[in-house]
Amino acid sequence: MRNPLERNWVILGIAILMAFLISLPFFATDYWITLVILIFVFTVYSAGWNLFSGLTGYTNFGLAWFIGVSGYVSTLLIADYGFLWLFAWPIGAIFTSMISIGVGYILLRIKGVYFAIAMVALTEGTRELFGTEYLTPITHGGKGVPFVAGIRLPTLYWSILLLAFITVLICYKVTSSKLGLRLMAIREDEQAAETLGIHTTRDKIIAFVLSAFFVGLAGAIHFTYQNYIDPTFAFNINLTLTPIVMTLFGGVGTVFGPVIGATLFTFIHEILWAELTLLYMAIFGGILMALILFFPQGLLGWMKERGILPRIRKI
Amino acid sequence: MLNFLEILIRGLMLGSVYALVGMGLTLVWGVVGIVNIAHGEFVMLGAYFAFWAFSLLHVNPLFSVALSIPVFFFAGVVVHRRITERLVKEHELSALILTFGMSILIWNLAQFLWTNTYRSVPYLTGNFPFMGLVFGKSKTISFGLAILITTAIFLFLRYSRWGKAIRATSQNSEVALVCGINTIKMRMLTFGMGIGLAGAAGAIISLQWVIFPQMGGSYISKAFAIVVLGGLGNIQGALAGGLIIGALESLVTQYLTAKMAQIIPSVTILVILLLRPTGLFRK
Numbered sequence: 001m002r003n004p005l006e007r008n009w010v011i012l013g014i015a016i017l018m019a020f021l022i023s024l025p026f027f028a029t030d031y032w033i034t035l036v037i038l039i040f041v042f043t044v045y046s047a048g049w050n051l052f053s054g055l056t057g058y059t060n061f062g063l064a065w066f067i068g069v070s071g072y073v074s075t076l077l078i079a080d081y082g083f084l085w086l087f088a089w090p091i092g093a094i095f096t097s098m099i100s101i102g103v104g105y106i107l108l109r110i111k112g113v114y115f116a117i118a119m120v121a122l123t124e125g126t127r128e129l130f131g132t133e134y135l136t137p138i139t140h141g142g143k144g145v146p147f148v149a150g151i152r153l154p155t156l157y158w159s160i161l162l163l164a165f166i167t168v169l170i171c172y173k174v175t176s177s178k179l180g181l182r183l184m185a186i187r188e189d190e191q192a193a194e195t196l197g198i199h200t201t202r203d204k205i206i207a208f209v210l211s212a213f214f215v216g217l218a219g220a221i222h223f224t225y226q227n228y229i230d231p232t233f234a235f236n237i238n239l240t241l242t243p244i245v246m247t248l249f250g251g252v253g254t255v256f257g258p259v260i261g262a263t264l265f266t267f268i269h270e271i272l273w274a275e276l277t278l279l280y281m282a283i284f285g286g287i288l289m290a291l292i293l294f295f296p297q298g299l300l301g302w303m304k305e306r307g308i309l310p311r312i313r314k315i
Numbered sequence: 316m317l318n319f320l321e322i323l324i325r326g327l328m329l330g331s332v333y334a335l336v337g338m339g340l341t342l343v344w345g346v347v348g349i350v351n352i353a354h355g356e357f358v359m360l361g362a363y364f365a366f367w368a369f370s371l372l373h374v375n376p377l378f379s380v381a382l383s384i385p386v387f388f389f390a391g392v393v394v395h396r397r398i399t400e401r402l403v404k405e406h407e408l409s410a411l412i413l414t415f416g417m418s419i420l421i422w423n424l425a426q427f428l429w430t431n432t433y434r435s436v437p438y439l440t441g442n443f444p445f446m447g448l449v450f451g452k453s454k455t456i457s458f459g460l461a462i463l464i465t466t467a468i469f470l471f472l473r474y475s476r477w478g479k480a481i482r483a484t485s486q487n488s489e490v491a492l493v494c495g496i497n498t499i500k501m502r503m504l505t506f507g508m509g510i511g512l513a514g515a516a517g518a519i520i521s522l523q524w525v526i527f528p529q530m531g532g533s534y535i536s537k538a539f540a541i542v543v544l545g546g547l548g549n550i551q552g553a554l555a556g557g558l559i560i561g562a563l564e565s566l567v568t569q570y571l572t573a574k575m576a577q578i579i580p581s582v583t584i585l586v587i588l589l590l591r592p593t594g595l596f597r598k
Contacts, residue, residue, distance in 0.1 A: 288416030
């Protein structure tokens with residue numbers, strides 16, 4: 001993209017796409033709006049997962065923990081304390097990122113597979129804890145919280161559109177910044193990176209907390225859209241799995257891979273769900289296996305290898 | 316006090332079966348270097364194996380336990396040759412994500428084929444009274460079987476030629492290869508053994524608890540807790556870890572609530588990883 005003319009075309013393309021997406025609620029049916037809302041929710045989840053795991057190589061199997069904690073905080077604020085959604089969402093996300101600083105500080109010294117397991121344990125443990133008798137007065141226990149946030153569908157749509165746009169922008173900025181380079185150095189060889197003077201713990205925590213904030217915000221919006229939350233639903237392993245599949249398909253460690261993956265897989269999910277309700281999870285598992293075995297670099301990685309796209313970090 | 320003792324012993328019996336599940340996981344992880352998240356699903360398949368053998372063919376469940384070992388051993392060998400051996404040289408997280416996909420594939424297929432109905436094998440109901448304490452027949456026999464299998468695995472790894480070769484592969488695969496050990500074969504054998512153990516554990520579990528397609532999830536989290544407690548690849552550690560988890564679960568269920576007991580594996584994993592990442596028993 002050194003050619004300034006080419007750069008202008010790209011900006012024009014993005015502007016047209018954004019204009020189309022912003023005006024969508026004026027002409028599309030509710031079905032399409034809800035579908036695109038889901039695309040954006042999963043775009044943020046995937047991009048958020050990729051921002052930490054794709055760059056640092058630490059597999060985060062606890063994405064659902066970010067989603068669930070933030071979803072619960074914002075839901076309880078709306079349902080029990082009468083907060084407006086506009087305030088409840090950011091409070092949920094900020095709360096999640098605040099705890100993530102502590103969690104990251106403690107858990108990010110565990111390496112490799114053990115980190116992945118620790119995150120699963122954290123998610124499972126929190127899920128069980130939220131359903132116990134001891135926390136029932138706060139969390140309403142296992143029976144869940146149905147609620148109405150009083151937000152119109154187009155407003156919800158524009159909020160998640162804005163969030164998705166900002167998340168992708170931040171991912172773009174981080175990936176093409178020095179921080180992104182440092183994170184990738186950690187992925188390639190953490191010890192070597194540390195020897196070269198990279199403050200690995202600090203950088204990992206920054207990426208972890210950024211990821212927690214955006215994923216948490218999307219989680220809060222997701223549950224407002226669903227009008228319901230319960231522990232099994234909020235800390236569901238699918239909420240971790242689906243964004244990983246999407247990111248792997250689009251290309252791990254790329255900026256636009258998660259966006260492409262989320263868009264495509266939301267449609268695939270929609271079709272499979274309608275046609276093969278009982279088998280669709282099994283097919284998802286099969287796709288995940290096939291991706292690791294035959295297509296580990298993802299769509300964008302493959303296109304970069306083939307020379308269809310330039311080999312730069314910014315894509 | 317009598318009550319406490321009974322609960323503790325029940326917990327240890329429970330733990331011996333958990334140890335069997337954990338042992339398969341720790342063996343595969345330690346020797347092959349693959350973290351098999353689908354391990355719990357093989358436990359589930361083992362349980363269904365015993366169930367269908369009993370309800371369709373009227374096979375004695377104790378015989379199914381014995382039969383499940385070779386059947387699942389070969390299943391494991393095939394899975395390893397076809398799929399997981401390719402990932403041995405890759406980054407370990409690839410295998411983690413792949414087996415995660417495998418786990419989801421297997422339990423959803425099971426759900427599709429056999430529905431969500433809770434099933435059980437009605438065999439060996441009733442109790443053994445023993446010195447004023449009462450123990451379920453099936454639980455006592457399961458305990459015996461679990462200890463028997465554990466001892467057999469331990470002796471095999473300790474004294475047989477293959478066992479020694481497997482341990483050598485686990486210590487340093489390249490040096491083992493230079494010494495003339497066929498490490499590919501050893502990894503295949505170990506993977507088969509791990510899956511065989513999972514299948515046997517599943518068949519034993521079907522004797523005493525309900526079985527359903529999603530049951531693997533609760534066993535895999537306990538198995539991870541056991542591996543972390545006992546130390547990677549450590550068979551005796553896995554046995555001790557299993558007994559600890561079982562006893563804790565039994566005591567917490569009795570004195571707190573059943574919900575709290577489900578938090579034990581997660582808490583154990585987090586605490587041990589942070590305080591003693593090498594496991595409780597350093598070699």
